[in-house]
Amino acid sequence: MAVSQILTDNGASVTLWEFDSKICKQLVEERKQEDKLPGFKLPEKVGVTNLIDEALENKSLIVLAVPAQYLRQSLLKAVDRIPENSIVVNLAKGIENKTLKRMSEVITDVLKDKNVTVSTLSGPSHAEEVVRRMPTTVVIAGKNERKNEQLQELFSNSYFRAYKSSDIIGVELGGSLKNIIAIAAGIASGLGLGDNTLGALVTRGLAEITRLGIVLGAKSETFAGLSGVGDLITTCASRHSRNRYVGERIGKGEKLDEILSTMTMIAEGVETTRAGFDLSRMHEVEMPITKEVYKVLFENKPPGEAVWELMGRELKSEVWR
Numbered sequence: 001m002a003v004s005q006i007l008t009d010n011g012a013s014v015t016l017w018e019f020d021s022k023i024c025k026q027l028v029e030e031r032k033q034e035d036k037l038p039g040f041k042l043p044e045k046v047g048v049t050n051l052i053d054e055a056l057e058n059k060s061l062i063v064l065a066v067p068a069q070y071l072r073q074s075l076l077k078a079v080d081r082i083p084e085n086s087i088v089v090n091l092a093k094g095i096e097n098k099t100l101k102r103m104s105e106v107i108t109d110v111l112k113d114k115n116v117t118v119s120t121l122s123g124p125s126h127a128e129e130v131v132r133r134m135p136t137t138v139v140i141a142g143k144n145e146r147k148n149e150q151l152q153e154l155f156s157n158s159y160f161r162a163y164k165s166s167d168i169i170g171v172e173l174g175g176s177l178k179n180i181i182a183i184a185a186g187i188a189s190g191l192g193l194g195d196n197t198l199g200a201l202v203t204r205g206l207a208e209i210t211r212l213g214i215v216l217g218a219k220s221e222t223f224a225g226l227s228g229v230g231d232l233i234t235t236c237a238s239r240h241s242r243n244r245y246v247g248e249r250i251g252k253g254e255k256l257d258e259i260l261s262t263m264t265m266i267a268e269g270v271e272t273t274r275a276g277f278d279l280s281r282m283h284e285v286e287m288p289i290t291k292e293v294y295k296v297l298f299e300n301k302p303p304g305e306a307v308w309e310l311m312g313r314e315l316k317s318e319v320w321r
Contacts, residue, residue, distance in 0.1 A: 001033070001042055002127035003063055003091065006160050008043045015047040017055035019074070024050040035264045040131040056081045061089065061154070064107070067266045068094025068176070071103060075110040082114055087147055089140075090120045093175040093231075094268040095275035100282070102172040104142075117147045120168055121155070122175035123226035124234035126241070133159040139226045140164050141171035163226065170222030173213045178232040179269025180276050180290050181205030182243035185236035187296065187303045189244070190251020201289065202229075202236050207319075208287040212276070215283045243269035250296060251303050273297055288313060 004014045018024040027033060031042040042048070049055050056062065056078060066074045071092055082088075088111065090103045101109070104118045111118075123138030130136065140151045140162050148164040155162045165171055181201060188197045209232075210223040222228055235241045246267045249259045260270070277294040280287040288310055295301035 001037055001040065002125075002130040003065060004046045005043055005131055006155060006157065007063075008045050010154065010157050012061075012154065014045070015049060015055045015059070016042070017049060017052060019050070021050045024048060037127060037131055052078050053081055056083065059083065059086065061087050063089045063091065064103075065091045068092045068096060068103060068268055069271050072096065072106050072110060075107065079110055079114070082111060082116065084115050086114075087117045087119065087151070089151065090118070090172075091122075092268070093122060093172075093179060094272050095176050095279070097271055097275050097278075100275055100279055102169070102176070104168055104172060117144050118142060119144075119147065119151055120172050120175075121151075121162070122171050122231065124231050125160075126234070126238060128240045130160065135159045135161070137161040137163065137226055137230075139171055141166070141168040141227070143168065165222065165225070165227075167219045167222045169216060170213050170218030171227040173216065173218055174209060174223050174225075174228035175231055176268070176272050177209045177212065177276050177290075178205070178228070178235050179243040179267070180273045180293050181209070181232060182235040182241050183247035183250075183267075183269045183273065183297070184289050184293050186241075186244035186247020186249075187251040187293070188247075188307070190248040190253075191303055191307065193307070198236065202232060205236075205289050206232055208280075208285075208289060212280060212283065212285045212287060215285055216279070242267040246270060247293075256297055270297060 004016050007014050018027060027042060027048045088107055090107060092103045095102060096106050104120055107118050119140055119142030121138055121140050125136055125138050140148055142148050152162045152164050185198055185201050206229055210220055213223055214220055235243060242265050246259055273294050276290045280290055292306040292310055296303050296306050
């Protein structure tokens with residue numbers, strides 16, 4: 001919904017597809033969804049439909065704001081209706097668990113017979129602040145330089161500024177893996193640990209994200225940018241962060257299943273922890289924070305033990321690779 005406001009503010013004609021018919025009816029009648037974006041009203045100019053055909057009719061730009069683990073199945077429903085030569089922009093920050101593919105790879109898999117351009121938009125952009133038109137900057141990444149420039153113009157305005165990048169691997173990995181570190185930051189907060197701990201987690205978290213990213217073909221400098229350290233700091237420190245929220249409740253002693261059952265929004269970092277852990281093992285990349293978060297989430301390791309496990313590791317030089 002936040003992106004629909006940005007595009008509408010910029011003069012675009014926007015149609016929002018909502019798969020849930022009850023929520024769609026609510027959006028049409030009330031123009032709001034209080035459990036997800038309290039106080040925000042969808043612009044009147046934004047069309048809302050439950051029909052994929054109607055949503056995609058005569059559209060040259062398709063923005064996918066679908067959670068990572070549901071992206072493939074959602075696209076499969078729409079693949080026959082997606083117009084040729086359209087631009088597909090991914091907003092999801094996650095990695096598909098079964099395949100360990102990034103979102104642009106999933107999109108390319110499903111739309112392999114379509115002549116589409118695939119890009120990803122990432123960076124510090126909590127919807128709660130975007131809809132209030134608080135200034136932020138993001139990065140749009142894709143292999144097509146000319147289309148990147150077009151998307152920059154389309155998305156940028158007085159409160160939402162877009163940069164461009166050709167490193168879609170780094171941008172997608174940075175936006176996805178930082179959610180694991182945000183869960184760790186929440187756990188530390190729930191345990192009552194302080195700012196020193198947070199600073200250490202952010203810094204060493206960035207180091208292990210960068211290590212994996214380089215092995216997978218990303219540029220190291222991308223992780224020093226908006227989709228790397230920019231989004232990492234925001235997600236680890238923000239009260240809007242769903243991933244930090246999950247970690248904080250775990251740090252206070254709650255169980256993962258209980259926490260997720262009470263949430264209306266999806267914390268992408270939970271499933272990304274599985275994928276990040278699997279990728280680190282597959283490529284033999286040392287990612288100690290990711291490993292400990294995985295053990296806390298899925299092997300019931302006490303959070304306090306995970307912290308002391310990290311602190312008790314072999315002493316070494318500070319390196320990024």
